[in-house]
Amino acid sequence: MDMHLSELDQHFTLPKTRKVGADRPIAWLKMGLADLLQHPGPSLTYGGIITAVGWLLLSLVDQHGHFFATLITGFLLLSPLAAAGIYELTSEREEGRETSFMQSLHDAGKNLSQVAFLGVILGMVAIAWERVSAILFALLYGGQVPAGMPLIEAFTGEYLNFTLVWGAAGFLLACFVFAFTAVSIPMLADREVDSVTAMMTSLRAVAENISTMAIWAALIVILTAIGFATYLVGLIVIFPLLGHATWYAYKEMVE
Structure with a gap:
């Protein structure tokens, strides 16, 4: 469905956006893979860091289902x-230059204040979601948080109602966050x-690419699920792959 957001022009000076075909998400992944293979060292370093952080979080929630959602x-x-x-790695390659992991970190900080501000917003969303999750746990677990219960038991069987309600609420939140961040982070890395x-x-x-972005979001979910299914090992490759691909999504949709 085509959505018109001309009202935004009354309040913001926005760059023009383009409509792209529903086949573009696959193309973005192919171009992202080409970039990953072009400079695997720096790209996989990012993937390794994210995986290490994920392992740390999983170790904290392994026996505490009530913390898992948060x-x-x-x-x-x-x-x-x-x-x-x-995004800096891909940007440099587009301009015919190569860069290192440390240089990409340095370049990523050129609009750090605005990236940090967006991070604060996302952090507040995460805190709000934690409160919602806590309320759902309290209501659907009968007021008793099942500390020490294995994760698989905390989300199945008699607690399946919680999983369904929590999943539905999480889906709505994910749609909201995706709409506002699909191209905003690479845009902040690219422009002042x-x-x-x-x-x-x-x-x-x-909004102008509903069907295309729905496909793109589904691919992100599938690939991220594969990453989690491999106990995050897959994220070493999947995270930088999605990062490179997201850059191309941004460049195609934003003039």
């Missing part, structure tokens, strides 16, 4: 910010713009 959601919300350096402008641009790009 920490893992926070991880998924904030980890895309770590891809700012990956403020985070609000970047988020509004992302909202417009998603």
